[in-house]
Amino acid sequence: MKKLALIGMLLVAVATAFFLYFRESAYEWSLPPDLPPPAVPDDNPMTEAKIELGRWLFYDTRLSGNKTMSCASCHIQALAFTDGKRRSIGSTGEIHPRSSMSLVNVAYASRLTWANPLLDRLEDQALTPLLGDNPVEMGFGDHAEELAALLQTEANYRALTAAAFPADENPYSLLNGVRAISAFIRTIVSFDSPYDRYMAGDEAALNAAETRGMELFFSERLECFHCHGGFNLSDSTTHLNSRVDAVGYHNTGLYNLDGEGAYPEDNTGLFDMTGERRDMGRFKAPSLRNIAVTAPYMHDGSIDDLADVIAHYERGGRLIEQGEYAGDGRLSPFKSEFVRGFELSDEERDDLIAFLNALTDQTVLTNTRFSNPHLN
Amino acid sequence: MLLCAACTKPYLGVKIPFKATWGDTEISCADKDVQLSDLRIYLSSVQLLDGAGNVRSVDLHTDIPWQQSDLALIDLEDGKGACRDGTSDSYAYLVGSVPPGDYAGLRFTVGVPFDRNHANPLNAAAPLDDPAMHWHWRSGYKFVRAGVTTADDGFWIHLGSAGCQGTVQNISSCRFPNRVVVELPGFVPNEDVVAINLKALFDGIDLTDGIANDCSSGPAEAACLAPFAALGLEFTTGDLTGQQQVFSIGR
Numbered sequence: 001m002k003k004l005a006l007i008g009m010l011l012v013a014v015a016t017a018f019f020l021y022f023r024e025s026a027y028e029w030s031l032p033p034d035l036p037p038p039a040v041p042d043d044n045p046m047t048e049a050k051i052e053l054g055r056w057l058f059y060d061t062r063l064s065g066n067k068t069m070s071c072a073s074c075h076i077q078a079l080a081f082t083d084g085k086r087r088s089i090g091s092t093g094e095i096h097p098r099s100s101m102s103l104v105n106v107a108y109a110s111r112l113t114w115a116n117p118l119l120d121r122l123e124d125q126a127l128t129p130l131l132g133d134n135p136v137e138m139g140f141g142d143h144a145e146e147l148a149a150l151l152q153t154e155a156n157y158r159a160l161t162a163a164a165f166p167a168d169e170n171p172y173s174l175l176n177g178v179r180a181i182s183a184f185i186r187t188i189v190s191f192d193s194p195y196d197r198y199m200a201g202d203e204a205a206l207n208a209a210e211t212r213g214m215e216l217f218f219s220e221r222l223e224c225f226h227c228h229g230g231f232n233l234s235d236s237t238t239h240l241n242s243r244v245d246a247v248g249y250h251n252t253g254l255y256n257l258d259g260e261g262a263y264p265e266d267n268t269g270l271f272d273m274t275g276e277r278r279d280m281g282r283f284k285a286p287s288l289r290n291i292a293v294t295a296p297y298m299h300d301g302s303i304d305d306l307a308d309v310i311a312h313y314e315r316g317g318r319l320i321e322q323g324e325y326a327g328d329g330r331l332s333p334f335k336s337e338f339v340r341g342f343e344l345s346d347e348e349r350d351d352l353i354a355f356l357n358a359l360t361d362q363t364v365l366t367n368t369r370f371s372n373p374h375l376n
Numbered sequence: 377m378l379l380c381a382a383c384t385k386p387y388l389g390v391k392i393p394f395k396a397t398w399g400d401t402e403i404s405c406a407d408k409d410v411q412l413s414d415l416r417i418y419l420s421s422v423q424l425l426d427g428a429g430n431v432r433s434v435d436l437h438t439d440i441p442w443q444q445s446d447l448a449l450i451d452l453e454d455g456k457g458a459c460r461d462g463t464s465d466s467y468a469y470l471v472g473s474v475p476p477g478d479y480a481g482l483r484f485t486v487g488v489p490f491d492r493n494h495a496n497p498l499n500a501a502a503p504l505d506d507p508a509m510h511w512h513w514r515s516g517y518k519f520v521r522a523g524v525t526t527a528d529d530g531f532w533i534h535l536g537s538a539g540c541q542g543t544v545q546n547i548s549s550c551r552f553p554n555r556v557v558v559e560l561p562g563f564v565p566n567e568d569v570v571a572i573n574l575k576a577l578f579d580g581i582d583l584t585d586g587i588a589n590d591c592s593s594g595p596a597e598a599a600c601l602a603p604f605a606a607l608g609l610e611f612t613t614g615d616l617t618g619q620q621q622v623f624s625i626g627r
Binding site: 116117118119124125132133141142144173174175178265268271272273274275 | 461463497498499507508510512513514515534538539540541542543544545547551552590592594595596597598612
C-alpha cells in the first residue's frame with residue numbers, strides 16, 4: 001500500500017511539473033514557413049500563461065476609470081481590432097484626435113501608433129490609453145493600484161497571474177498586467193488571407209481581377225508598395241532578424257490649411273513629436289492587412305471608404321474646397337514624393353479594390369484564441 | 377578627524393512653503409470667480425543663497441512621500457471643487473537641511489532631472505510614481521500641471537520636455553527641455569512663502585471667450601505662447617532665455 005501511495009504521489013508530482021513546464025514554456029509562433037517571428041522584449045518573454053492572462057485583461061472593463069471600457073472597446077476583433085469610428089471616443093466621452101489602429105500583426109510594427117517615433121514597445125505604448133488624460137481614453141490614471149488588487153484578490157486572476165509570473169515574489173502589479181496584455185496582443189498575427197495563400201504558391205487563391213489589382217498595387221505607376229510594401233504591407237516593419245531600424249512617416253497631402261502645408265493643430269503628426277517643420281503631417285503607413293474591414297480611413301478617419309482613398313491618391317492629394325480645413329493637399333510642400341497622382345480606368349479601380357479586399361484574413365477575425373474569454 | 381567632523385556637522389532645518397495666487401489673492405479649488413483646477417509642480421536642485429555669494433544645496437528630507445533628496449512634488453490642489461481630477465493629498469511645502477548660514481535667496485529648477493525623467497515610471501519611487509504626472513506618449517513627466525476655471529471658461533497647461541529623441545526606454549536628448557530655473561533674491565527660509573501666480577502664467581489667455589483652451593507643450597500649439605513667455609521659456613527652442621514672471625516671494 002505504501003508503495004502505491006508513493007507511486008501515486010510521484011505521478012502527481014510529474015504531472016504538476018509537466019503542467020508548470022507547459023505554462024512556462026516558450027510560446028510557439030504559428031507562422032508560414034520562412035517568415036521570421038516578431039522580436040519580443042527580453043524582459044517580457046512570451047508564455048501561454050501570460051498570453052491567457054493578457055487576453056482576460058484585454059477584454060476587462062475594470063481597467064477603465066468608470067468601468068465602461070476595455071482595450072477591446074476600441075479594438076474589436078471582427079473589425080481587425082479597430083472600432084469602425086472616424087475618431088475613437090474615450091471612456092468619459094472625450095473624442096480622440098485619431099482613429100483606432102488595427103492590432104493585427106502589430107508585433108511586427110517597428111513603431112507604434114500613428115506618429116510617435118519614441119514608442120517601439122507595446123509595454124510602453126499601453127500606458128497611454130490606460131493612464132493618459134489628454135485625451136482621457138480608459139481613464140485609469142487615478143485607479144492604477146486597482147489593477148494590482150484585482151490580480152491579487154480575484155481567484156481567476158490570482159491563479160493566472162501566479163502562473164504567468166512564477167519567478168516574481170509579488171507578481172500582482174500594473175507592470176505585469178501591462179506585460180501580459182502586450183504578450184496577448186503580440187499573438188494577434190495574420191497570414192491567412194487569399195493574398196497570403198497566393199504568395200505561398202496557391203495561384204488559384206486570387207481571381208483574375210484580384211491578380212490585376214495586385215499588379216497595379218505593386219506597380220511604379222501607382223507607387224502604393226513604396227510605403228505599404230513587404231510582408232506586412234507597411235514600411236515600418238521589424239522582426240526578430242531585422243538588421244535595420246525601418247521606420248517610415250509620410251505626408252500624403254490630406255491637408256494644406258495655409259498654403260504652406262499646415263495640418264489641423266490637433267493632428268500635425270510627427271511634427272508634434274519632433275517640432276521639425278519638415279515633419280508636418282507625416283504619419284506612419286499602417287499595414288494594409290484586413291484594410292477592407294477597418295473603415296473609415298486615415299489617421300483621423302476623414303475618408304469613408306476605399307474608393308475615396310484611391311481617389312485621394314489618384315489626385316495626388318486632397319482638395320478641401322471650403323470650411324476650416326480648406327486647402328489643396330496636392331500642393332503641400334511636405335507631401336511624399338510617392339504621392340504624385342495617377343489615372344485609373346474604372347476597371348482598374350475595381351481591380352485595385354478587389355485586391356485590397358483579398359487582404360482580409362477571416363481566420364484572424366474569428367479565431368477564438370483572440371475572443372472575449374469573459375463571455376464563455 | 378575629517379570624517380568625524382563631516383558626520384557631526386551642524387545643519388539648519390528649513391521649511392519653504394508654497395501658495396497659489398491669482399494676482400495678489402490666494403486661490404483654491406473652491407473659489408468663486410477664478411477657481412484653481414490643478415496645480416502640481418516638480419521641483420529639483422533646490423538651493424539657498426547667502427549674502428556672501430555662497431550657494432548651498434538644500435538636502436530635502438526623504439521621510440515624507442513628496443520628496444526625494446533633490447526632488448519634490450508641490451501639490452496645491454486637494455481634489456475638490458474644480459480640482460476633481462486631482463488628488464486629495466496636498467503637498468504645500470518643502471522641508472530640508474542646509475549648512476547654517478544667513479540666507480536671503482532661493483533658487484530651484486522646475487522640472488525632473490533628465491535621467492529620472494526618462495526612466496520607466498512604473499519602477500519609479502515617490503513622488504515620481506503618480507501616473508497622472510507622467511507623459512507616457514512624450515516620455516517623461518509633466519513638470520507642471522496648472523489650470524484655472526472661470527464661470528464658462530478655463531485654461532490649463534501641461535509643461536514637460538518635448539521633441540525627445542530615441543525610444544521610450546532609451547531617450548538620448550530632448551529638443552525642447554522646457555525646464556525653468558527660478559531665482560528669488562531676498563527669499564528668507566522659514567519666513568517667506570513662494571507664491572505661484574497663475575494670473576501671470578496665463579497672462580494673454582482670454583478667459584472670457586467661452587473657449588476653454590489648453591497647452592500641452594506641443595510645437596504647433598499657439599495656446600502655449602503666453603504661458604511659455606511668462607515662464608521665460610523660448611517657445612521655439614524650449615530654452616530658458618527670459619525672466620520668469622510666475623514665481624515670486626509672498627508673505
